[in-house]
Amino acid sequence: MSDHVYKKIELTGSSSAGIQQAIENAVAKASKTIKNMRWLEVIETRGHIEEGKVAHWQVTIKIGFTIE
Numbered sequence: 001m002s003d004h005v006y007k008k009i010e011l012t013g014s015s016s017a018g019i020q021q022a023i024e025n026a027v028a029k030a031s032k033t034i035k036n037m038r039w040l041e042v043i044e045t046r047g048h049i050e051e052g053k054v055a056h057w058q059v060t061i062k063i064g065f066t067i068e
Contacts, residue, residue: 006064009034010043014058019045022059036066 013026023042031037041062048056 004038004066006038007067008062008064010060010062012058012060014056016056019057019059022057023061026059026061027063030063034063034065036068037063038066039064 009030011026011030013022013024013029015021015025023040027037027040041064042059043062044060046058046060047054048058050056
């Protein structure tokens with residue numbers, strides 16, 4: 001295994017479908033401009049409540065990627 005240097009960025013994804021989809025939305029958007037993504041870390045999970053029900057999820061993640 002070779003040595004790597006990583007950079008981390010913090011993103012918040014959102015979805016009305018659920019936590020997993022909020023994470024996937026953030027990763028998919030980041031993948032359009034960031035190369036060599038290797039891992040993610042969930043930092044915070046929030047939900048928006050409307051009329052006594054969860055209406056929307058927001059998940060903050062850190063994504064690590066290798067520097068070329």
